Amino acid sequence: MSTRSGLLPVLCFGLVTVLWSCSGPIAEGPDMLLERARLRRESGQLQEAMDLLTKAIQMDAADANLYYERALTHAEAQQWDAAVTDYDEAILRDGAFAQAHNNRAAILAQQGKFDVAAAGFSEAIRINPEDVLAYRNRGLVYHDMGNYTSAIADLDKAVELDPAVHENWFMRGNACLDGGKLDDAVQSFTESIRLNPQHARSLLNRSHAYEQLGQTEDAERDLARALAIDPLVGAPSEPTPANSDDPEAPLLPIPEPTPAEPVTESAPTITPDPTAEEASGAAEPAAPVAVE
Incomplete structure (x- = not known):
């Protein structure tokens, strides 16, 4: 932790x-x-x-x-x-306890109660309209629901508010990839890679976007780079939906919404758990609980 x-x-x-x-x-x-x-x-x-x-x-x-x-x-x-x-x-x-709204919603999302979870993140956003974590989490829930338009809109806001965090770009890329916006997906994964050149799943998912665009050489290059960083990130040629039961699925489940950190001040601010590395949108699983 x-x-x-x-x-x-x-x-x-x-x-x-x-x-x-x-x-x-x-x-x-x-x-x-x-x-x-x-x-x-x-x-x-x-x-x-x-x-x-x-x-x-x-x-x-x-x-x-x-x-x-x-x-x-x-x-x-x-x-x-x-x-x-x-x-x-x-x-x-x-x-107005935004962290409590966020963490409650994160658990509900983990339990598959997506509508109630989205409402909880919406309340956190109402309390703090610049809450990057709440936008990102709600975007993940919308992604899980298959509402890619709303997911992309929330992740657009997340990257607008905090463009220096590679996970925001990565998750936006995942939503664009699953939503069929392949050029936007490539752009988002590219920015994620620029910010974190060792993020294998950004390279992996950009390779899927390139493959769907017919850019085979670019796809093969990204896949090779991803495997060089993490040999276990390997994937078959076609991405599998995030809810697939296929154990060989190249894209891992959509990460669960990230909880807020514990409150240590009377007027807390929301910050993501730095141990919860997000990934693919398909994504890496994130920690489902708010821990120190």
Whole structure:
């Protein structure tokens, strides 16, 4: 799992579990329990983290962030229904909690509830119209639904807002490829490769676009480059739909929507999980849970 930039302060505060005053020890409050729970989650002690967060919620049931943090822990334990319930509780207490909307929708998308998931990402976008992650995630859901026009529109917005992230271009290329916009697919994969020359799946999928355009030499060159980077990325001559059961499918399943990072500030910002490398649109699978 990735290490949050706020890890050191969490460690510093988390190690102090009891304070003293002139009259004796002061009982731990919700904030201190939260820091301890984050440390437990970081070290994989998920049940202990949940117990600490439950105790904190009993002390302050109005704090949306406590439910959000417990939802993250449930999700890491793959307790999806419990995670959705806690995200619901967080949203009930703070309707503008964009990260909770995003992560709830990511789980629903994983469960195949695409319409509800798309609505959740739409709410995150309504809260923050420049939320790149929400646009990208909604684009993935639309792609999964076969709504390539809407998928491309959302991924257009993602690359407009953050053109320096190769995954945005790669996912746009996937939607264009499956949507029959082959020249646009080539352009998007080319930009992804420019930003990350070692991304084998961008080369692989551009080879499929070239092949469909009749540019056989270009297709063979890209396939050879992809295999040189990752021999396991090999593919037959025709791309297979993302929902194919074919174990030899050249294009991996559409990545699941990326969750937001845990909240460490009172006014959180949405950032993708840096460990979840997206891919093909066909794509590489991304992590389905919001973890640190």
